[in-house]
Amino acid sequence: MKAAVVTSFGTAPRCADFPDPVAAGRDEMVVSVIAAGLHPRVRSQANGSHYTSTGVLPLVPGIDGVGRDADGRLRYFVLPEDVTAGSMAERAVIDARRSVVLPSGTDPLMVAAAMNPAMSSWIALRQRIQFTAGSNVLVLGATGNAGRMAVQVARLLGAGEVIAAARDAGLLAGLAALGATSTLLLGPGPGPGSDSGPDSGDPGPDGSAVAGRLGPAAAGVDVVLDYLWGQPAATLLTALIRARADGGRPLTWIQIGSVAGPVAPVPSAALRAARLQVVGSGQGSVPAGAILAELPELAREISKGTFGIDVRAVPLDDVGQAWADSARSRQRIVITPAV
Numbered sequence: 001m002k003a004a005v006v007t008s009f010g011t012a013p014r015c016a017d018f019p020d021p022v023a024a025g026r027d028e029m030v031v032s033v034i035a036a037g038l039h040p041r042v043r044s045q046a047n048g049s050h051y052t053s054t055g056v057l058p059l060v061p062g063i064d065g066v067g068r069d070a071d072g073r074l075r076y077f078v079l080p081e082d083v084t085a086g087s088m089a090e091r092a093v094i095d096a097r098r099s100v101v102l103p104s105g106t107d108p109l110m111v112a113a114a115m116n117p118a119m120s121s122w123i124a125l126r127q128r129i130q131f132t133a134g135s136n137v138l139v140l141g142a143t144g145n146a147g148r149m150a151v152q153v154a155r156l157l158g159a160g161e162v163i164a165a166a167r168d169a170g171l172l173a174g175l176a177a178l179g180a181t182s183t184l185l186l187g188p189g190p191g192p193g194s195d196s197g198p199d200s201g202d203p204g205p206d207g208s209a210v211a212g213r214l215g216p217a218a219a220g221v222d223v224v225l226d227y228l229w230g231q232p233a234a235t236l237l238t239a240l241i242r243a244r245a246d247g248g249r250p251l252t253w254i255q256i257g258s259v260a261g262p263v264a265p266v267p268s269a270a271l272r273a274a275r276l277q278v279v280g281s282g283q284g285s286v287p288a289g290a291i292l293a294e295l296p297e298l299a300r301e302i303s304k305g306t307f308g309i310d311v312r313a314v315p316l317d318d319v320g321q322a323w324a325d326s327a328r329s330r331q332r333i334v335i336t337p338a339v
C-alpha cells in the first residue's frame with residue numbers, strides 16, 4: 001500500500017510503498033483511512049522528539065484519524081502511542097475499543113482535524129481536575145488550533161470568564177466570536193527601545209508589561225490552560241499571582257503544550273504567594289481508559305458542528321509538501337489517503 005514513510009528523523013516523510021498492515025488481536029480490524037490530522041504531536045512523532053518516541057524506523061506517522069471499516073461505517077480511531085504503522089497510509093490496523101463509530105453525515109475531515117486539538121482542553125478540564133461551571137479560565141496560547149478549541153470547550157463546559165492570551169493582536173481580536181470574554185496580549189508590544197522580541201513573550205524581568213495589560217477578570221482566574229510554557233508561562237504566572245484579589249482562592253495551572261519552550265523558570269515566591277497547583281495533561285498523566293471514555297461525547301460535539309476549525313485536505317502523494325507547509329500554516333492539515 002501507499003503510505004507516508006519516515007526513513008530518517010531529520011527528513012520529512014514521503015509517499016512510498018509500505019507493507020500492508022494485518023489485524024491480529026480479537027479487537028483489531030483494518031480500516032481504509034479517509035483522513036489523518038497533521039498535528040504538532042505527529043510532527044514530533046515523525047522527527048523523533050516526542051517523549052514517547054521509541055526511535056524505531058521506518059515509521060508511518062499519524063496518531064489518529066477517520067477510517068472506513070469493513071461494514072462501511074466511519075470510525076474515528078486513536079492508535080497506540082508507540083505505533084510505527086500510523087494513520088498516514090491507505091490502510092491502518094485499529095483496535096475497535098480505541099475507536100468510535102461516527103454518526104452518518106459526519107464530515108471526516110472535520111473530525112480528523114479537530115479531535116486532537118479539542119481533546120487537549122476537553123480532557124484537561126474533565127479528567128485532570130474537578131472543573132466546576134462558572135469557574136474562570138485563561139487560555140495561554142489561545143490563537144493556535146488547540147488554544148482556539150480550548151476557548152470553545154471552556155465555554156461549552158460552562159466557564160464564567162474566558163480570557164484568551166496570545167502574542168498576535170490581530171488573531172486575538174477574532175476570539176470573541178468563539179466565546180472569549182476578554183483578551184490579553186503577550187510580549188512587549190510595539191514601541192521604541194524594546195529589546196525583547198515578540199517571540200519571547202517576556203516584557204522584562206518583572207513581567208510589568210503583561211501585568212499592566214491584565215484586565216479586571218485576571219484577578220479571579222481559577223484555571224489556566226497552558227499551551228506555551230517557557231518564558232511566557234513564567235511571566236504570566238508571576239503577573240497573575242500579583243494581581244490576585246484573594247490570595248486564598250485556588251489557582252490551577254494545567255500544562256498542556258510547550259511551543260514556547262520545554263522549561264519555564266518559575267520564581268519560588270510565586271509558588272508560596274498563592275494557592276497554586278500545577279498539573280500536566282497528556283498521554284501518561286491521564287489514563288488511556290479515561291481518554292477513550294471521552295471520545296464518544298467529544299466526537300458527537302464535533303460531528304454536529306459545535307466547534308470551528310480551519311482545515312486543509314492534502315492528498316497522500318503531497319505529504320512532503322504538507323510537512324513543509326504545516327511548519328508555517330495556521331490551518332490544520334489533514335492527509336487524505338483514501339478520498
Ligand SMILES: NC(=O)c1ccc[n+]([C@@H]2O[C@H](COP(=O)([O-])OP(=O)(O)OC[C@H]3O[C@@H](n4cnc5c(N)ncnc54)[C@H](OP(=O)(O)O)[C@@H]3O)[C@@H](O)[C@H]2O)c1
Pocket residue numbers: 039040041116117119120141142143144145146147166167168171199200201227228232256257258259260281282283330
Ligand atoms: N497534552 C495534550 O493532550 C495535547 C493535545 C494537543 C496538542 N497539544 C500541544 O499543544 C500545543 C499547541 O498545539 P496546537 O495544535 O494549537 O498547535 P498550533 O496550531 O501549531 O498552534 C501553535 C500556537 O503556538 C503559538 N506560539 C508558538 N510559539 C510561541 C511563542 N514563542 N510564544 C507565544 N506563542 C507561541 C503560535 O502563535 P502564533 O499564532 O502567534 O504564531 C500558535 O498560536 C503543542 O505543543 C501540542 O503538542 C497537547
